[in-house]
Ligand SMILES: [Zn+2]
């Protein structure tokens with residue numbers, strides 16, 4: 281998991297006072313996620329090398345075919361800890377209500393977390409209805425709780441195997457679409473914000489529809505941020521550098537480059 285110092289978050293709050301509240305939340309989330317990993321995730325990837333190669337070759341994201349085998353109690357404690365820490369710092373009626381239900385064992389956390397991992401929106405909505413919280417709230421906390429688990433899982437996989445056997449436009453670990461593209465000299469990597477995995481992908485190919493003919497770059501005039509666009513599927517992907525990602529929390533980088541998304545949005549990309 282990418283990690284940053286508490287001082288860095290204070291520095292960013294000073295540098296971007298208009299984002300101070302959001303940066304405060306991002307800092308608390310990171311603190312909670314780091315504290316989850318103080319007790320190591322007990323059982324990382326259990327797949328044999330040949331199974332990993334087979335899954336990757338068939339385009340299957342590893343954590344989706346080989347669910348991270350956490351005990352039910354650990355799943356529950358990870359989610360409860362994340363919700364509890366956020367509610368401590370940013371108390372809301374809904375957050376507190378969810379926390380109480382978690383503490384009272386009213387939520388089947390392992391099933392919920394698998395639905396969040398697989399992005400099964402309908403079952404998440406049903407659980408949210410039962411608990412009388414918004415589905416977005418459950419997804420938000422579920423994703424926040426998945427990050428440290430998935431990143432530990434990702435780190436337990438042989439990175440060379442991953443890089444050699446995967447050229448898809450979605451994450452080899454969790455199946456999410458990339459948040460950023462990281463251009464290199466003659467290569468580039470894609471970055472997943474759900475598990476902080478990076479993987480290589482052809483530089484001039486659309487990550488979403490794989491088209492190689494309608495690829496272009498648009499620069500957002502005020503910030504100078506470059507956005508990769510595809511004239512075939514009309515999707516876009518912001519470009520950031522390895523250095524930026526090493527220095528700035530991706531959730532903040534997401535906010536700092538939001539103007540570029542808005543700009544290409546006005547040009548018809550989504
Ligand atoms: Zn991922």
Ligand SMILES: [Zn+2]
Nearest residue numbers: 486489510513
């Ligand atoms: Zn495309």
